Amino acid sequence: MEAITIKDIAKAxxxxxxxxxRALRNSYEINxxxxxxxxxxxxxxxxxxxxIALSLKDSKSKSIGVIIPEIANHFFSQLINGIESIxxxxxxxxxxxxxxxxxxxxxANTNYLVSRKVDGLLVSLASLTxxxxxxxxxxxxxxxxxxxxxxxxxxETHKVVADNFAGAYEATxxxxxxxxxxxxxxxxxxxxxxxxxxxxxxxxxxEDHQLPFDESYVKYCHYGGKIVSENEAxxxxxxxxxxxPDAIFTASDKLTTGCMAVLQQKxxxxxxxxxxxxxxxxxxxxxxxxxxxxxVQPAMDMGQxxxxxxxxLIEHPQKNAxxxxxxxxxxxxxxxxxxxx
Amino acid sequence: MEAITIKDIAKAxxxxxxxxxRALRNSYEINxxxxxxxxxxxxxxxxxxxxIALSLKDSKSKSIGVIIPEIANHFFSQLINGIESIxxxxxxxxxxxxxxxxxxxxxANTNYLVSRKVDGLLVSLASLTxxxxxxxxxxxxxxxxxxxxxxxxxxETHKVVADNFAGAYEATxxxxxxxxxxxxxxxxxxxxxxxxxxxxxxxxxxEDHQLPFDESYVKYCHYGGKIVSENEAxxxxxxxxxxxPDAIFTASDKLTTGCMAVLQQKxxxxxxxxxxxxxxxxxxxxxxxxxxxxxVQPAMDMGQxxxxxxxxLIEHPQKNAxxxxxxxxxxxxxxxxxxxx
DNA sequence: ATCGTTATCGGGAACGTTGCCAGTTGACAG
DNA sequence: CTGTCAACTGGCAACGTTCCCGATAACGAT
Numbered sequence: 192m193e194a195i196t197i198k199d200i201a202k203a204x205x206x207x208x209x210x211x212x213r214a215l216r217n218s219y220e221i222n223x224x225x226x227x228x229x230x231x232x233x234x235x236x237x238x239x240x241x242x243i244a245l246s247l248k249d250s251k252s253k254s255i256g257v258i259i260p261e262i263a264n265h266f267f268s269q270l271i272n273g274i275e276s277i278x279x280x281x282x283x284x285x286x287x288x289x290x291x292x293x294x295x296x297x298x299a300n301t302n303y304l305v306s307r308k309v310d311g312l313l314v315s316l317a318s319l320t321x322x323x324x325x326x327x328x329x330x331x332x333x334x335x336x337x338x339x340x341x342x343x344x345x346x347e348t349h350k351v352v353a354d355n356f357a358g359a360y361e362a363t364x365x366x367x368x369x370x371x372x373x374x375x376x377x378x379x380x381x382x383x384x385x386x387x388x389x390x391x392x393x394x395x396x397x398e399d400h401q402l403p404f405d406e407s408y409v410k411y412c413h414y415g416g417k418i419v420s421e422n423e424a425x426x427x428x429x430x431x432x433x434x435x436p437d438a439i440f441t442a443s444d445k446l447t448t449g450c451m452a453v454l455q456q457k458x459x460x461x462x463x464x465x466x467x468x469x470x471x472x473x474x475x476x477x478x479x480x481x482x483x484x485x486x487v488q489p490a491m492d493m494g495q496x497x498x499x500x501x502x503x504l505i506e507h508p509q510k511n512a513x514x515x516x517x518x519x520x521x522x523x524x525x526x527x528x529x530x531x532x
Numbered sequence: 533m534e535a536i537t538i539k540d541i542a543k544a545x546x547x548x549x550x551x552x553x554r555a556l557r558n559s560y561e562i563n564x565x566x567x568x569x570x571x572x573x574x575x576x577x578x579x580x581x582x583x584i585a586l587s588l589k590d591s592k593s594k595s596i597g598v599i600i601p602e603i604a605n606h607f608f609s610q611l612i613n614g615i616e617s618i619x620x621x622x623x624x625x626x627x628x629x630x631x632x633x634x635x636x637x638x639x640a641n642t643n644y645l646v647s648r649k650v651d652g653l654l655v656s657l658a659s660l661t662x663x664x665x666x667x668x669x670x671x672x673x674x675x676x677x678x679x680x681x682x683x684x685x686x687x688e689t690h691k692v693v694a695d696n697f698a699g700a701y702e703a704t705x706x707x708x709x710x711x712x713x714x715x716x717x718x719x720x721x722x723x724x725x726x727x728x729x730x731x732x733x734x735x736x737x738x739e740d741h742q743l744p745f746d747e748s749y750v751k752y753c754h755y756g757g758k759i760v761s762e763n764e765a766x767x768x769x770x771x772x773x774x775x776x777p778d779a780i781f782t783a784s785d786k787l788t789t790g791c792m793a794v795l796q797q798k799x800x801x802x803x804x805x806x807x808x809x810x811x812x813x814x815x816x817x818x819x820x821x822x823x824x825x826x827x828v829q830p831a832m833d834m835g836q837x838x839x840x841x842x843x844x845l846i847e848h849p850q851k852n853a854x855x856x857x858x859x860x861x862x863x864x865x866x867x868x869x870x871x872x873x
Numbered sequence: 874a875t876c877g878t879t880a881t882c883g884g885g886a887a888c889g890t891t892g893c894c895a896g897t898t899g900a901c902a903g
Numbered sequence: 904c905t906g907t908c909a910a911c912t913g914g915c916a917a918c919g920t921t922c923c924c925g926a927t928a929a930c931g932a933t
Contacts, residue, residue, distance in 0.1 A: 242647050271604075303583075303625060306584075448816050452818070480821030480822070482821070
């Protein structure tokens with residue numbers, strides 16, 4: 192606990208704290224000998240500057256906050272790995288918070304991170320967030336924020352997303368080309384950017400292939416598949432339609448596995464009766480029964496690009512800012528669940 | 533950015549900072565009217581004490597550090613959820629770091645967290661950590677640490693683990709009772725507490741059922757299944773034995789899925805040719821092909837108990853300390869991969 | 874009138890660091 | 904011998920907060 196401070200060094204070497212400080216910072220106006228003396232002593236005593244004191248002084252912390260819905264999700268944990276790999280190399284620390292898709296938690300986490308003087312924020316919106324004031328306010332006050340994956344339309348800043356439209360289009364098209372006619376879409380709340388983009392891709396693919404769009408084939412699950420009963424109800428509703436779907440395109444990790452679980456439990460054969468394509472980064476897709484056809488997002492890459500943009504924003508405060516929206520390609524990995532022959 | 537401070541309040545209300553400070557803290561020696569004035573003004577201006585300043589002053593931060601091997605792992609993310617749920621309620625913040633099973637990273641993270649003045653540490657050891665000085669040193673300097681899951685024998689403090697011996701015993705016994713005779717064990721480096729305990733349970737089960745223990749049936753994967761080729765090599769070695777195993781008991785998430793992937797790729801039928809039981813908390817065990825028999829750890833509970841112990845340690849510095857080792861029961865969930873009829 | 878008490882408040886130091894402003898030397902030109 | 908200028912170093916304030924110590928006034932009690 193008794194960490195050594197600059198003051199201790201000053202006392203031991205009979206110097207002033209300022210001198211020590213400048214010596215350690217290798218200032219030109221310090222006698223090389225003194226410098227050497229200080230540096231060696233500091234080294235020997237294993238001196239580490241106190242980041243808290245520095246933060247207090249400079250209102251900077253060399254750390255960035257990450258707010259994501261949850262970490263128990265392959266997409267987000269890969270995202271984090273991407274973020275960390277870059278941030279680490281650039282000398283930034285990463286502080287992770289989960290919103291658990293709750294608006295209140297997101298706000299609380301945001302406030303805490305700000306009071307902790309993070310230099311910037313990386314955010315993927317909670318599914319239940321509709322009011323964006325807490326972020327808008329911060330941005331106006333000059334805090335750099337970069338959004339990724341689930342991004343708000345209303346805020347102007349750098350954003351990194353997957354090409355959801357193309358991914359959904361490709362997935363739907365794949366199902367169509369595999370012979371499916373009645374393709375359902377199980378997705379998240381409509382006010383997520385993801386949802387509308389994927390929905391649009393899905394619709395466009397239907398249209399381009401002369402299939403009708405039927406609103407009753409689209410189900411929005413507010414809790415993103417985390418509440419089983421909601422899933423189950425949504426799927427049950429679709430199955431009870433006069434013409435039940437012969438394929439389901441699911442829009443997230445949890446929705447996909449949740450859907451598979453429900454079908455399995457109902458003894459509905461995949462893909463014979465219903466084919467599935469999931470928008471998911473789940474790691475064991477090819478170990479599933481049946482192996483899952485998936486639209487995979489370049490999560491790691493997304494994380495990396497997002498930090499890069501953020502750190503650029505932090506270190507070169509906006510030259511009143513052209514903001515970028517980077518849209519990264521997804522890849523469709525075809526396995527058996529889509530019934531592709 | 534221009535957060536309001538106690539000084540601002542003092543100036544605005546024509547008081548001294550000390551008075552404001554005490555008013556906010558509801559000190560008895562402040563005139564109730566003054567108090568009201570201050571509190572209302574603070575409320576109106578949305579005053580929040582600066583945690584950095586507090587940390588500097590008290591060398592306390594009301595936050596705890598968590599160092600785990602990796603987040604992209606169901607066991608650990610559940611652990612985190614358990615930790616957060618309790619810590620949050622007790623007014624502590626949780627700062628998560630991944631060691632990625634690297635000793636250097638573990639040390640770096642530890643140092644950073646300590647310099648950031650976390651009030652305590654929750655640690656699950658990196659698989660490549662053998663030198664424990666960085667933790668021992670901290671403990672001697674009075675920093676509360678609680679280990680969980682992967683714990684060191686050499687350090688005396690609270691520990692929370694799963695009952696690895698019993699879990700492994702039960703898994704092995706289950707395989708034996710399902711008619712398997714040549715049960716292999718795919719596991720992590722031997723210097724992890726987990727590994728030895730699970731190995732012991734495995735051995736004991738063999739012995740109790742009059743099966744010979746054969747060292748060539750035990751493979752230690754240093755990278756815990758994260759490096760596919762290592763997995764593959766280990767499994768290949770076992771398959772090339774004169775008497776290849778008819779069952780494999782795998783000791784972790786990644787080892788389990790890795791093993792299944794290799795068998796699948798080699799077109800070895802599970803469980804017909806080789807049965808599998810995995811020590812894993814993977815969420816989609818029943819969606820796998822075949823559904824996976826698993827020894828599940830009460831990860832959430834483990835996390836919760838560990839924080840409780842840690843916070844107790846933080847808030848009631850050791851009454852020279854009876855240290856607890858809590859061992860929580862695992863549960864064997866039987867599915868098809870073990871070939872149970 | 875003097876003193877102790879109580880109630881209420883302000884001053885200043887401290888946490889660790891940096892940066893500005895001032896010294897204090899010594900050398901050297903004038 | 905003085906003035907100037909480097910070269911080097913020290914003092915101090917500041918970041919936001921708390922806490923110890925006093926200070927002030929009112930008010931009985933002595």
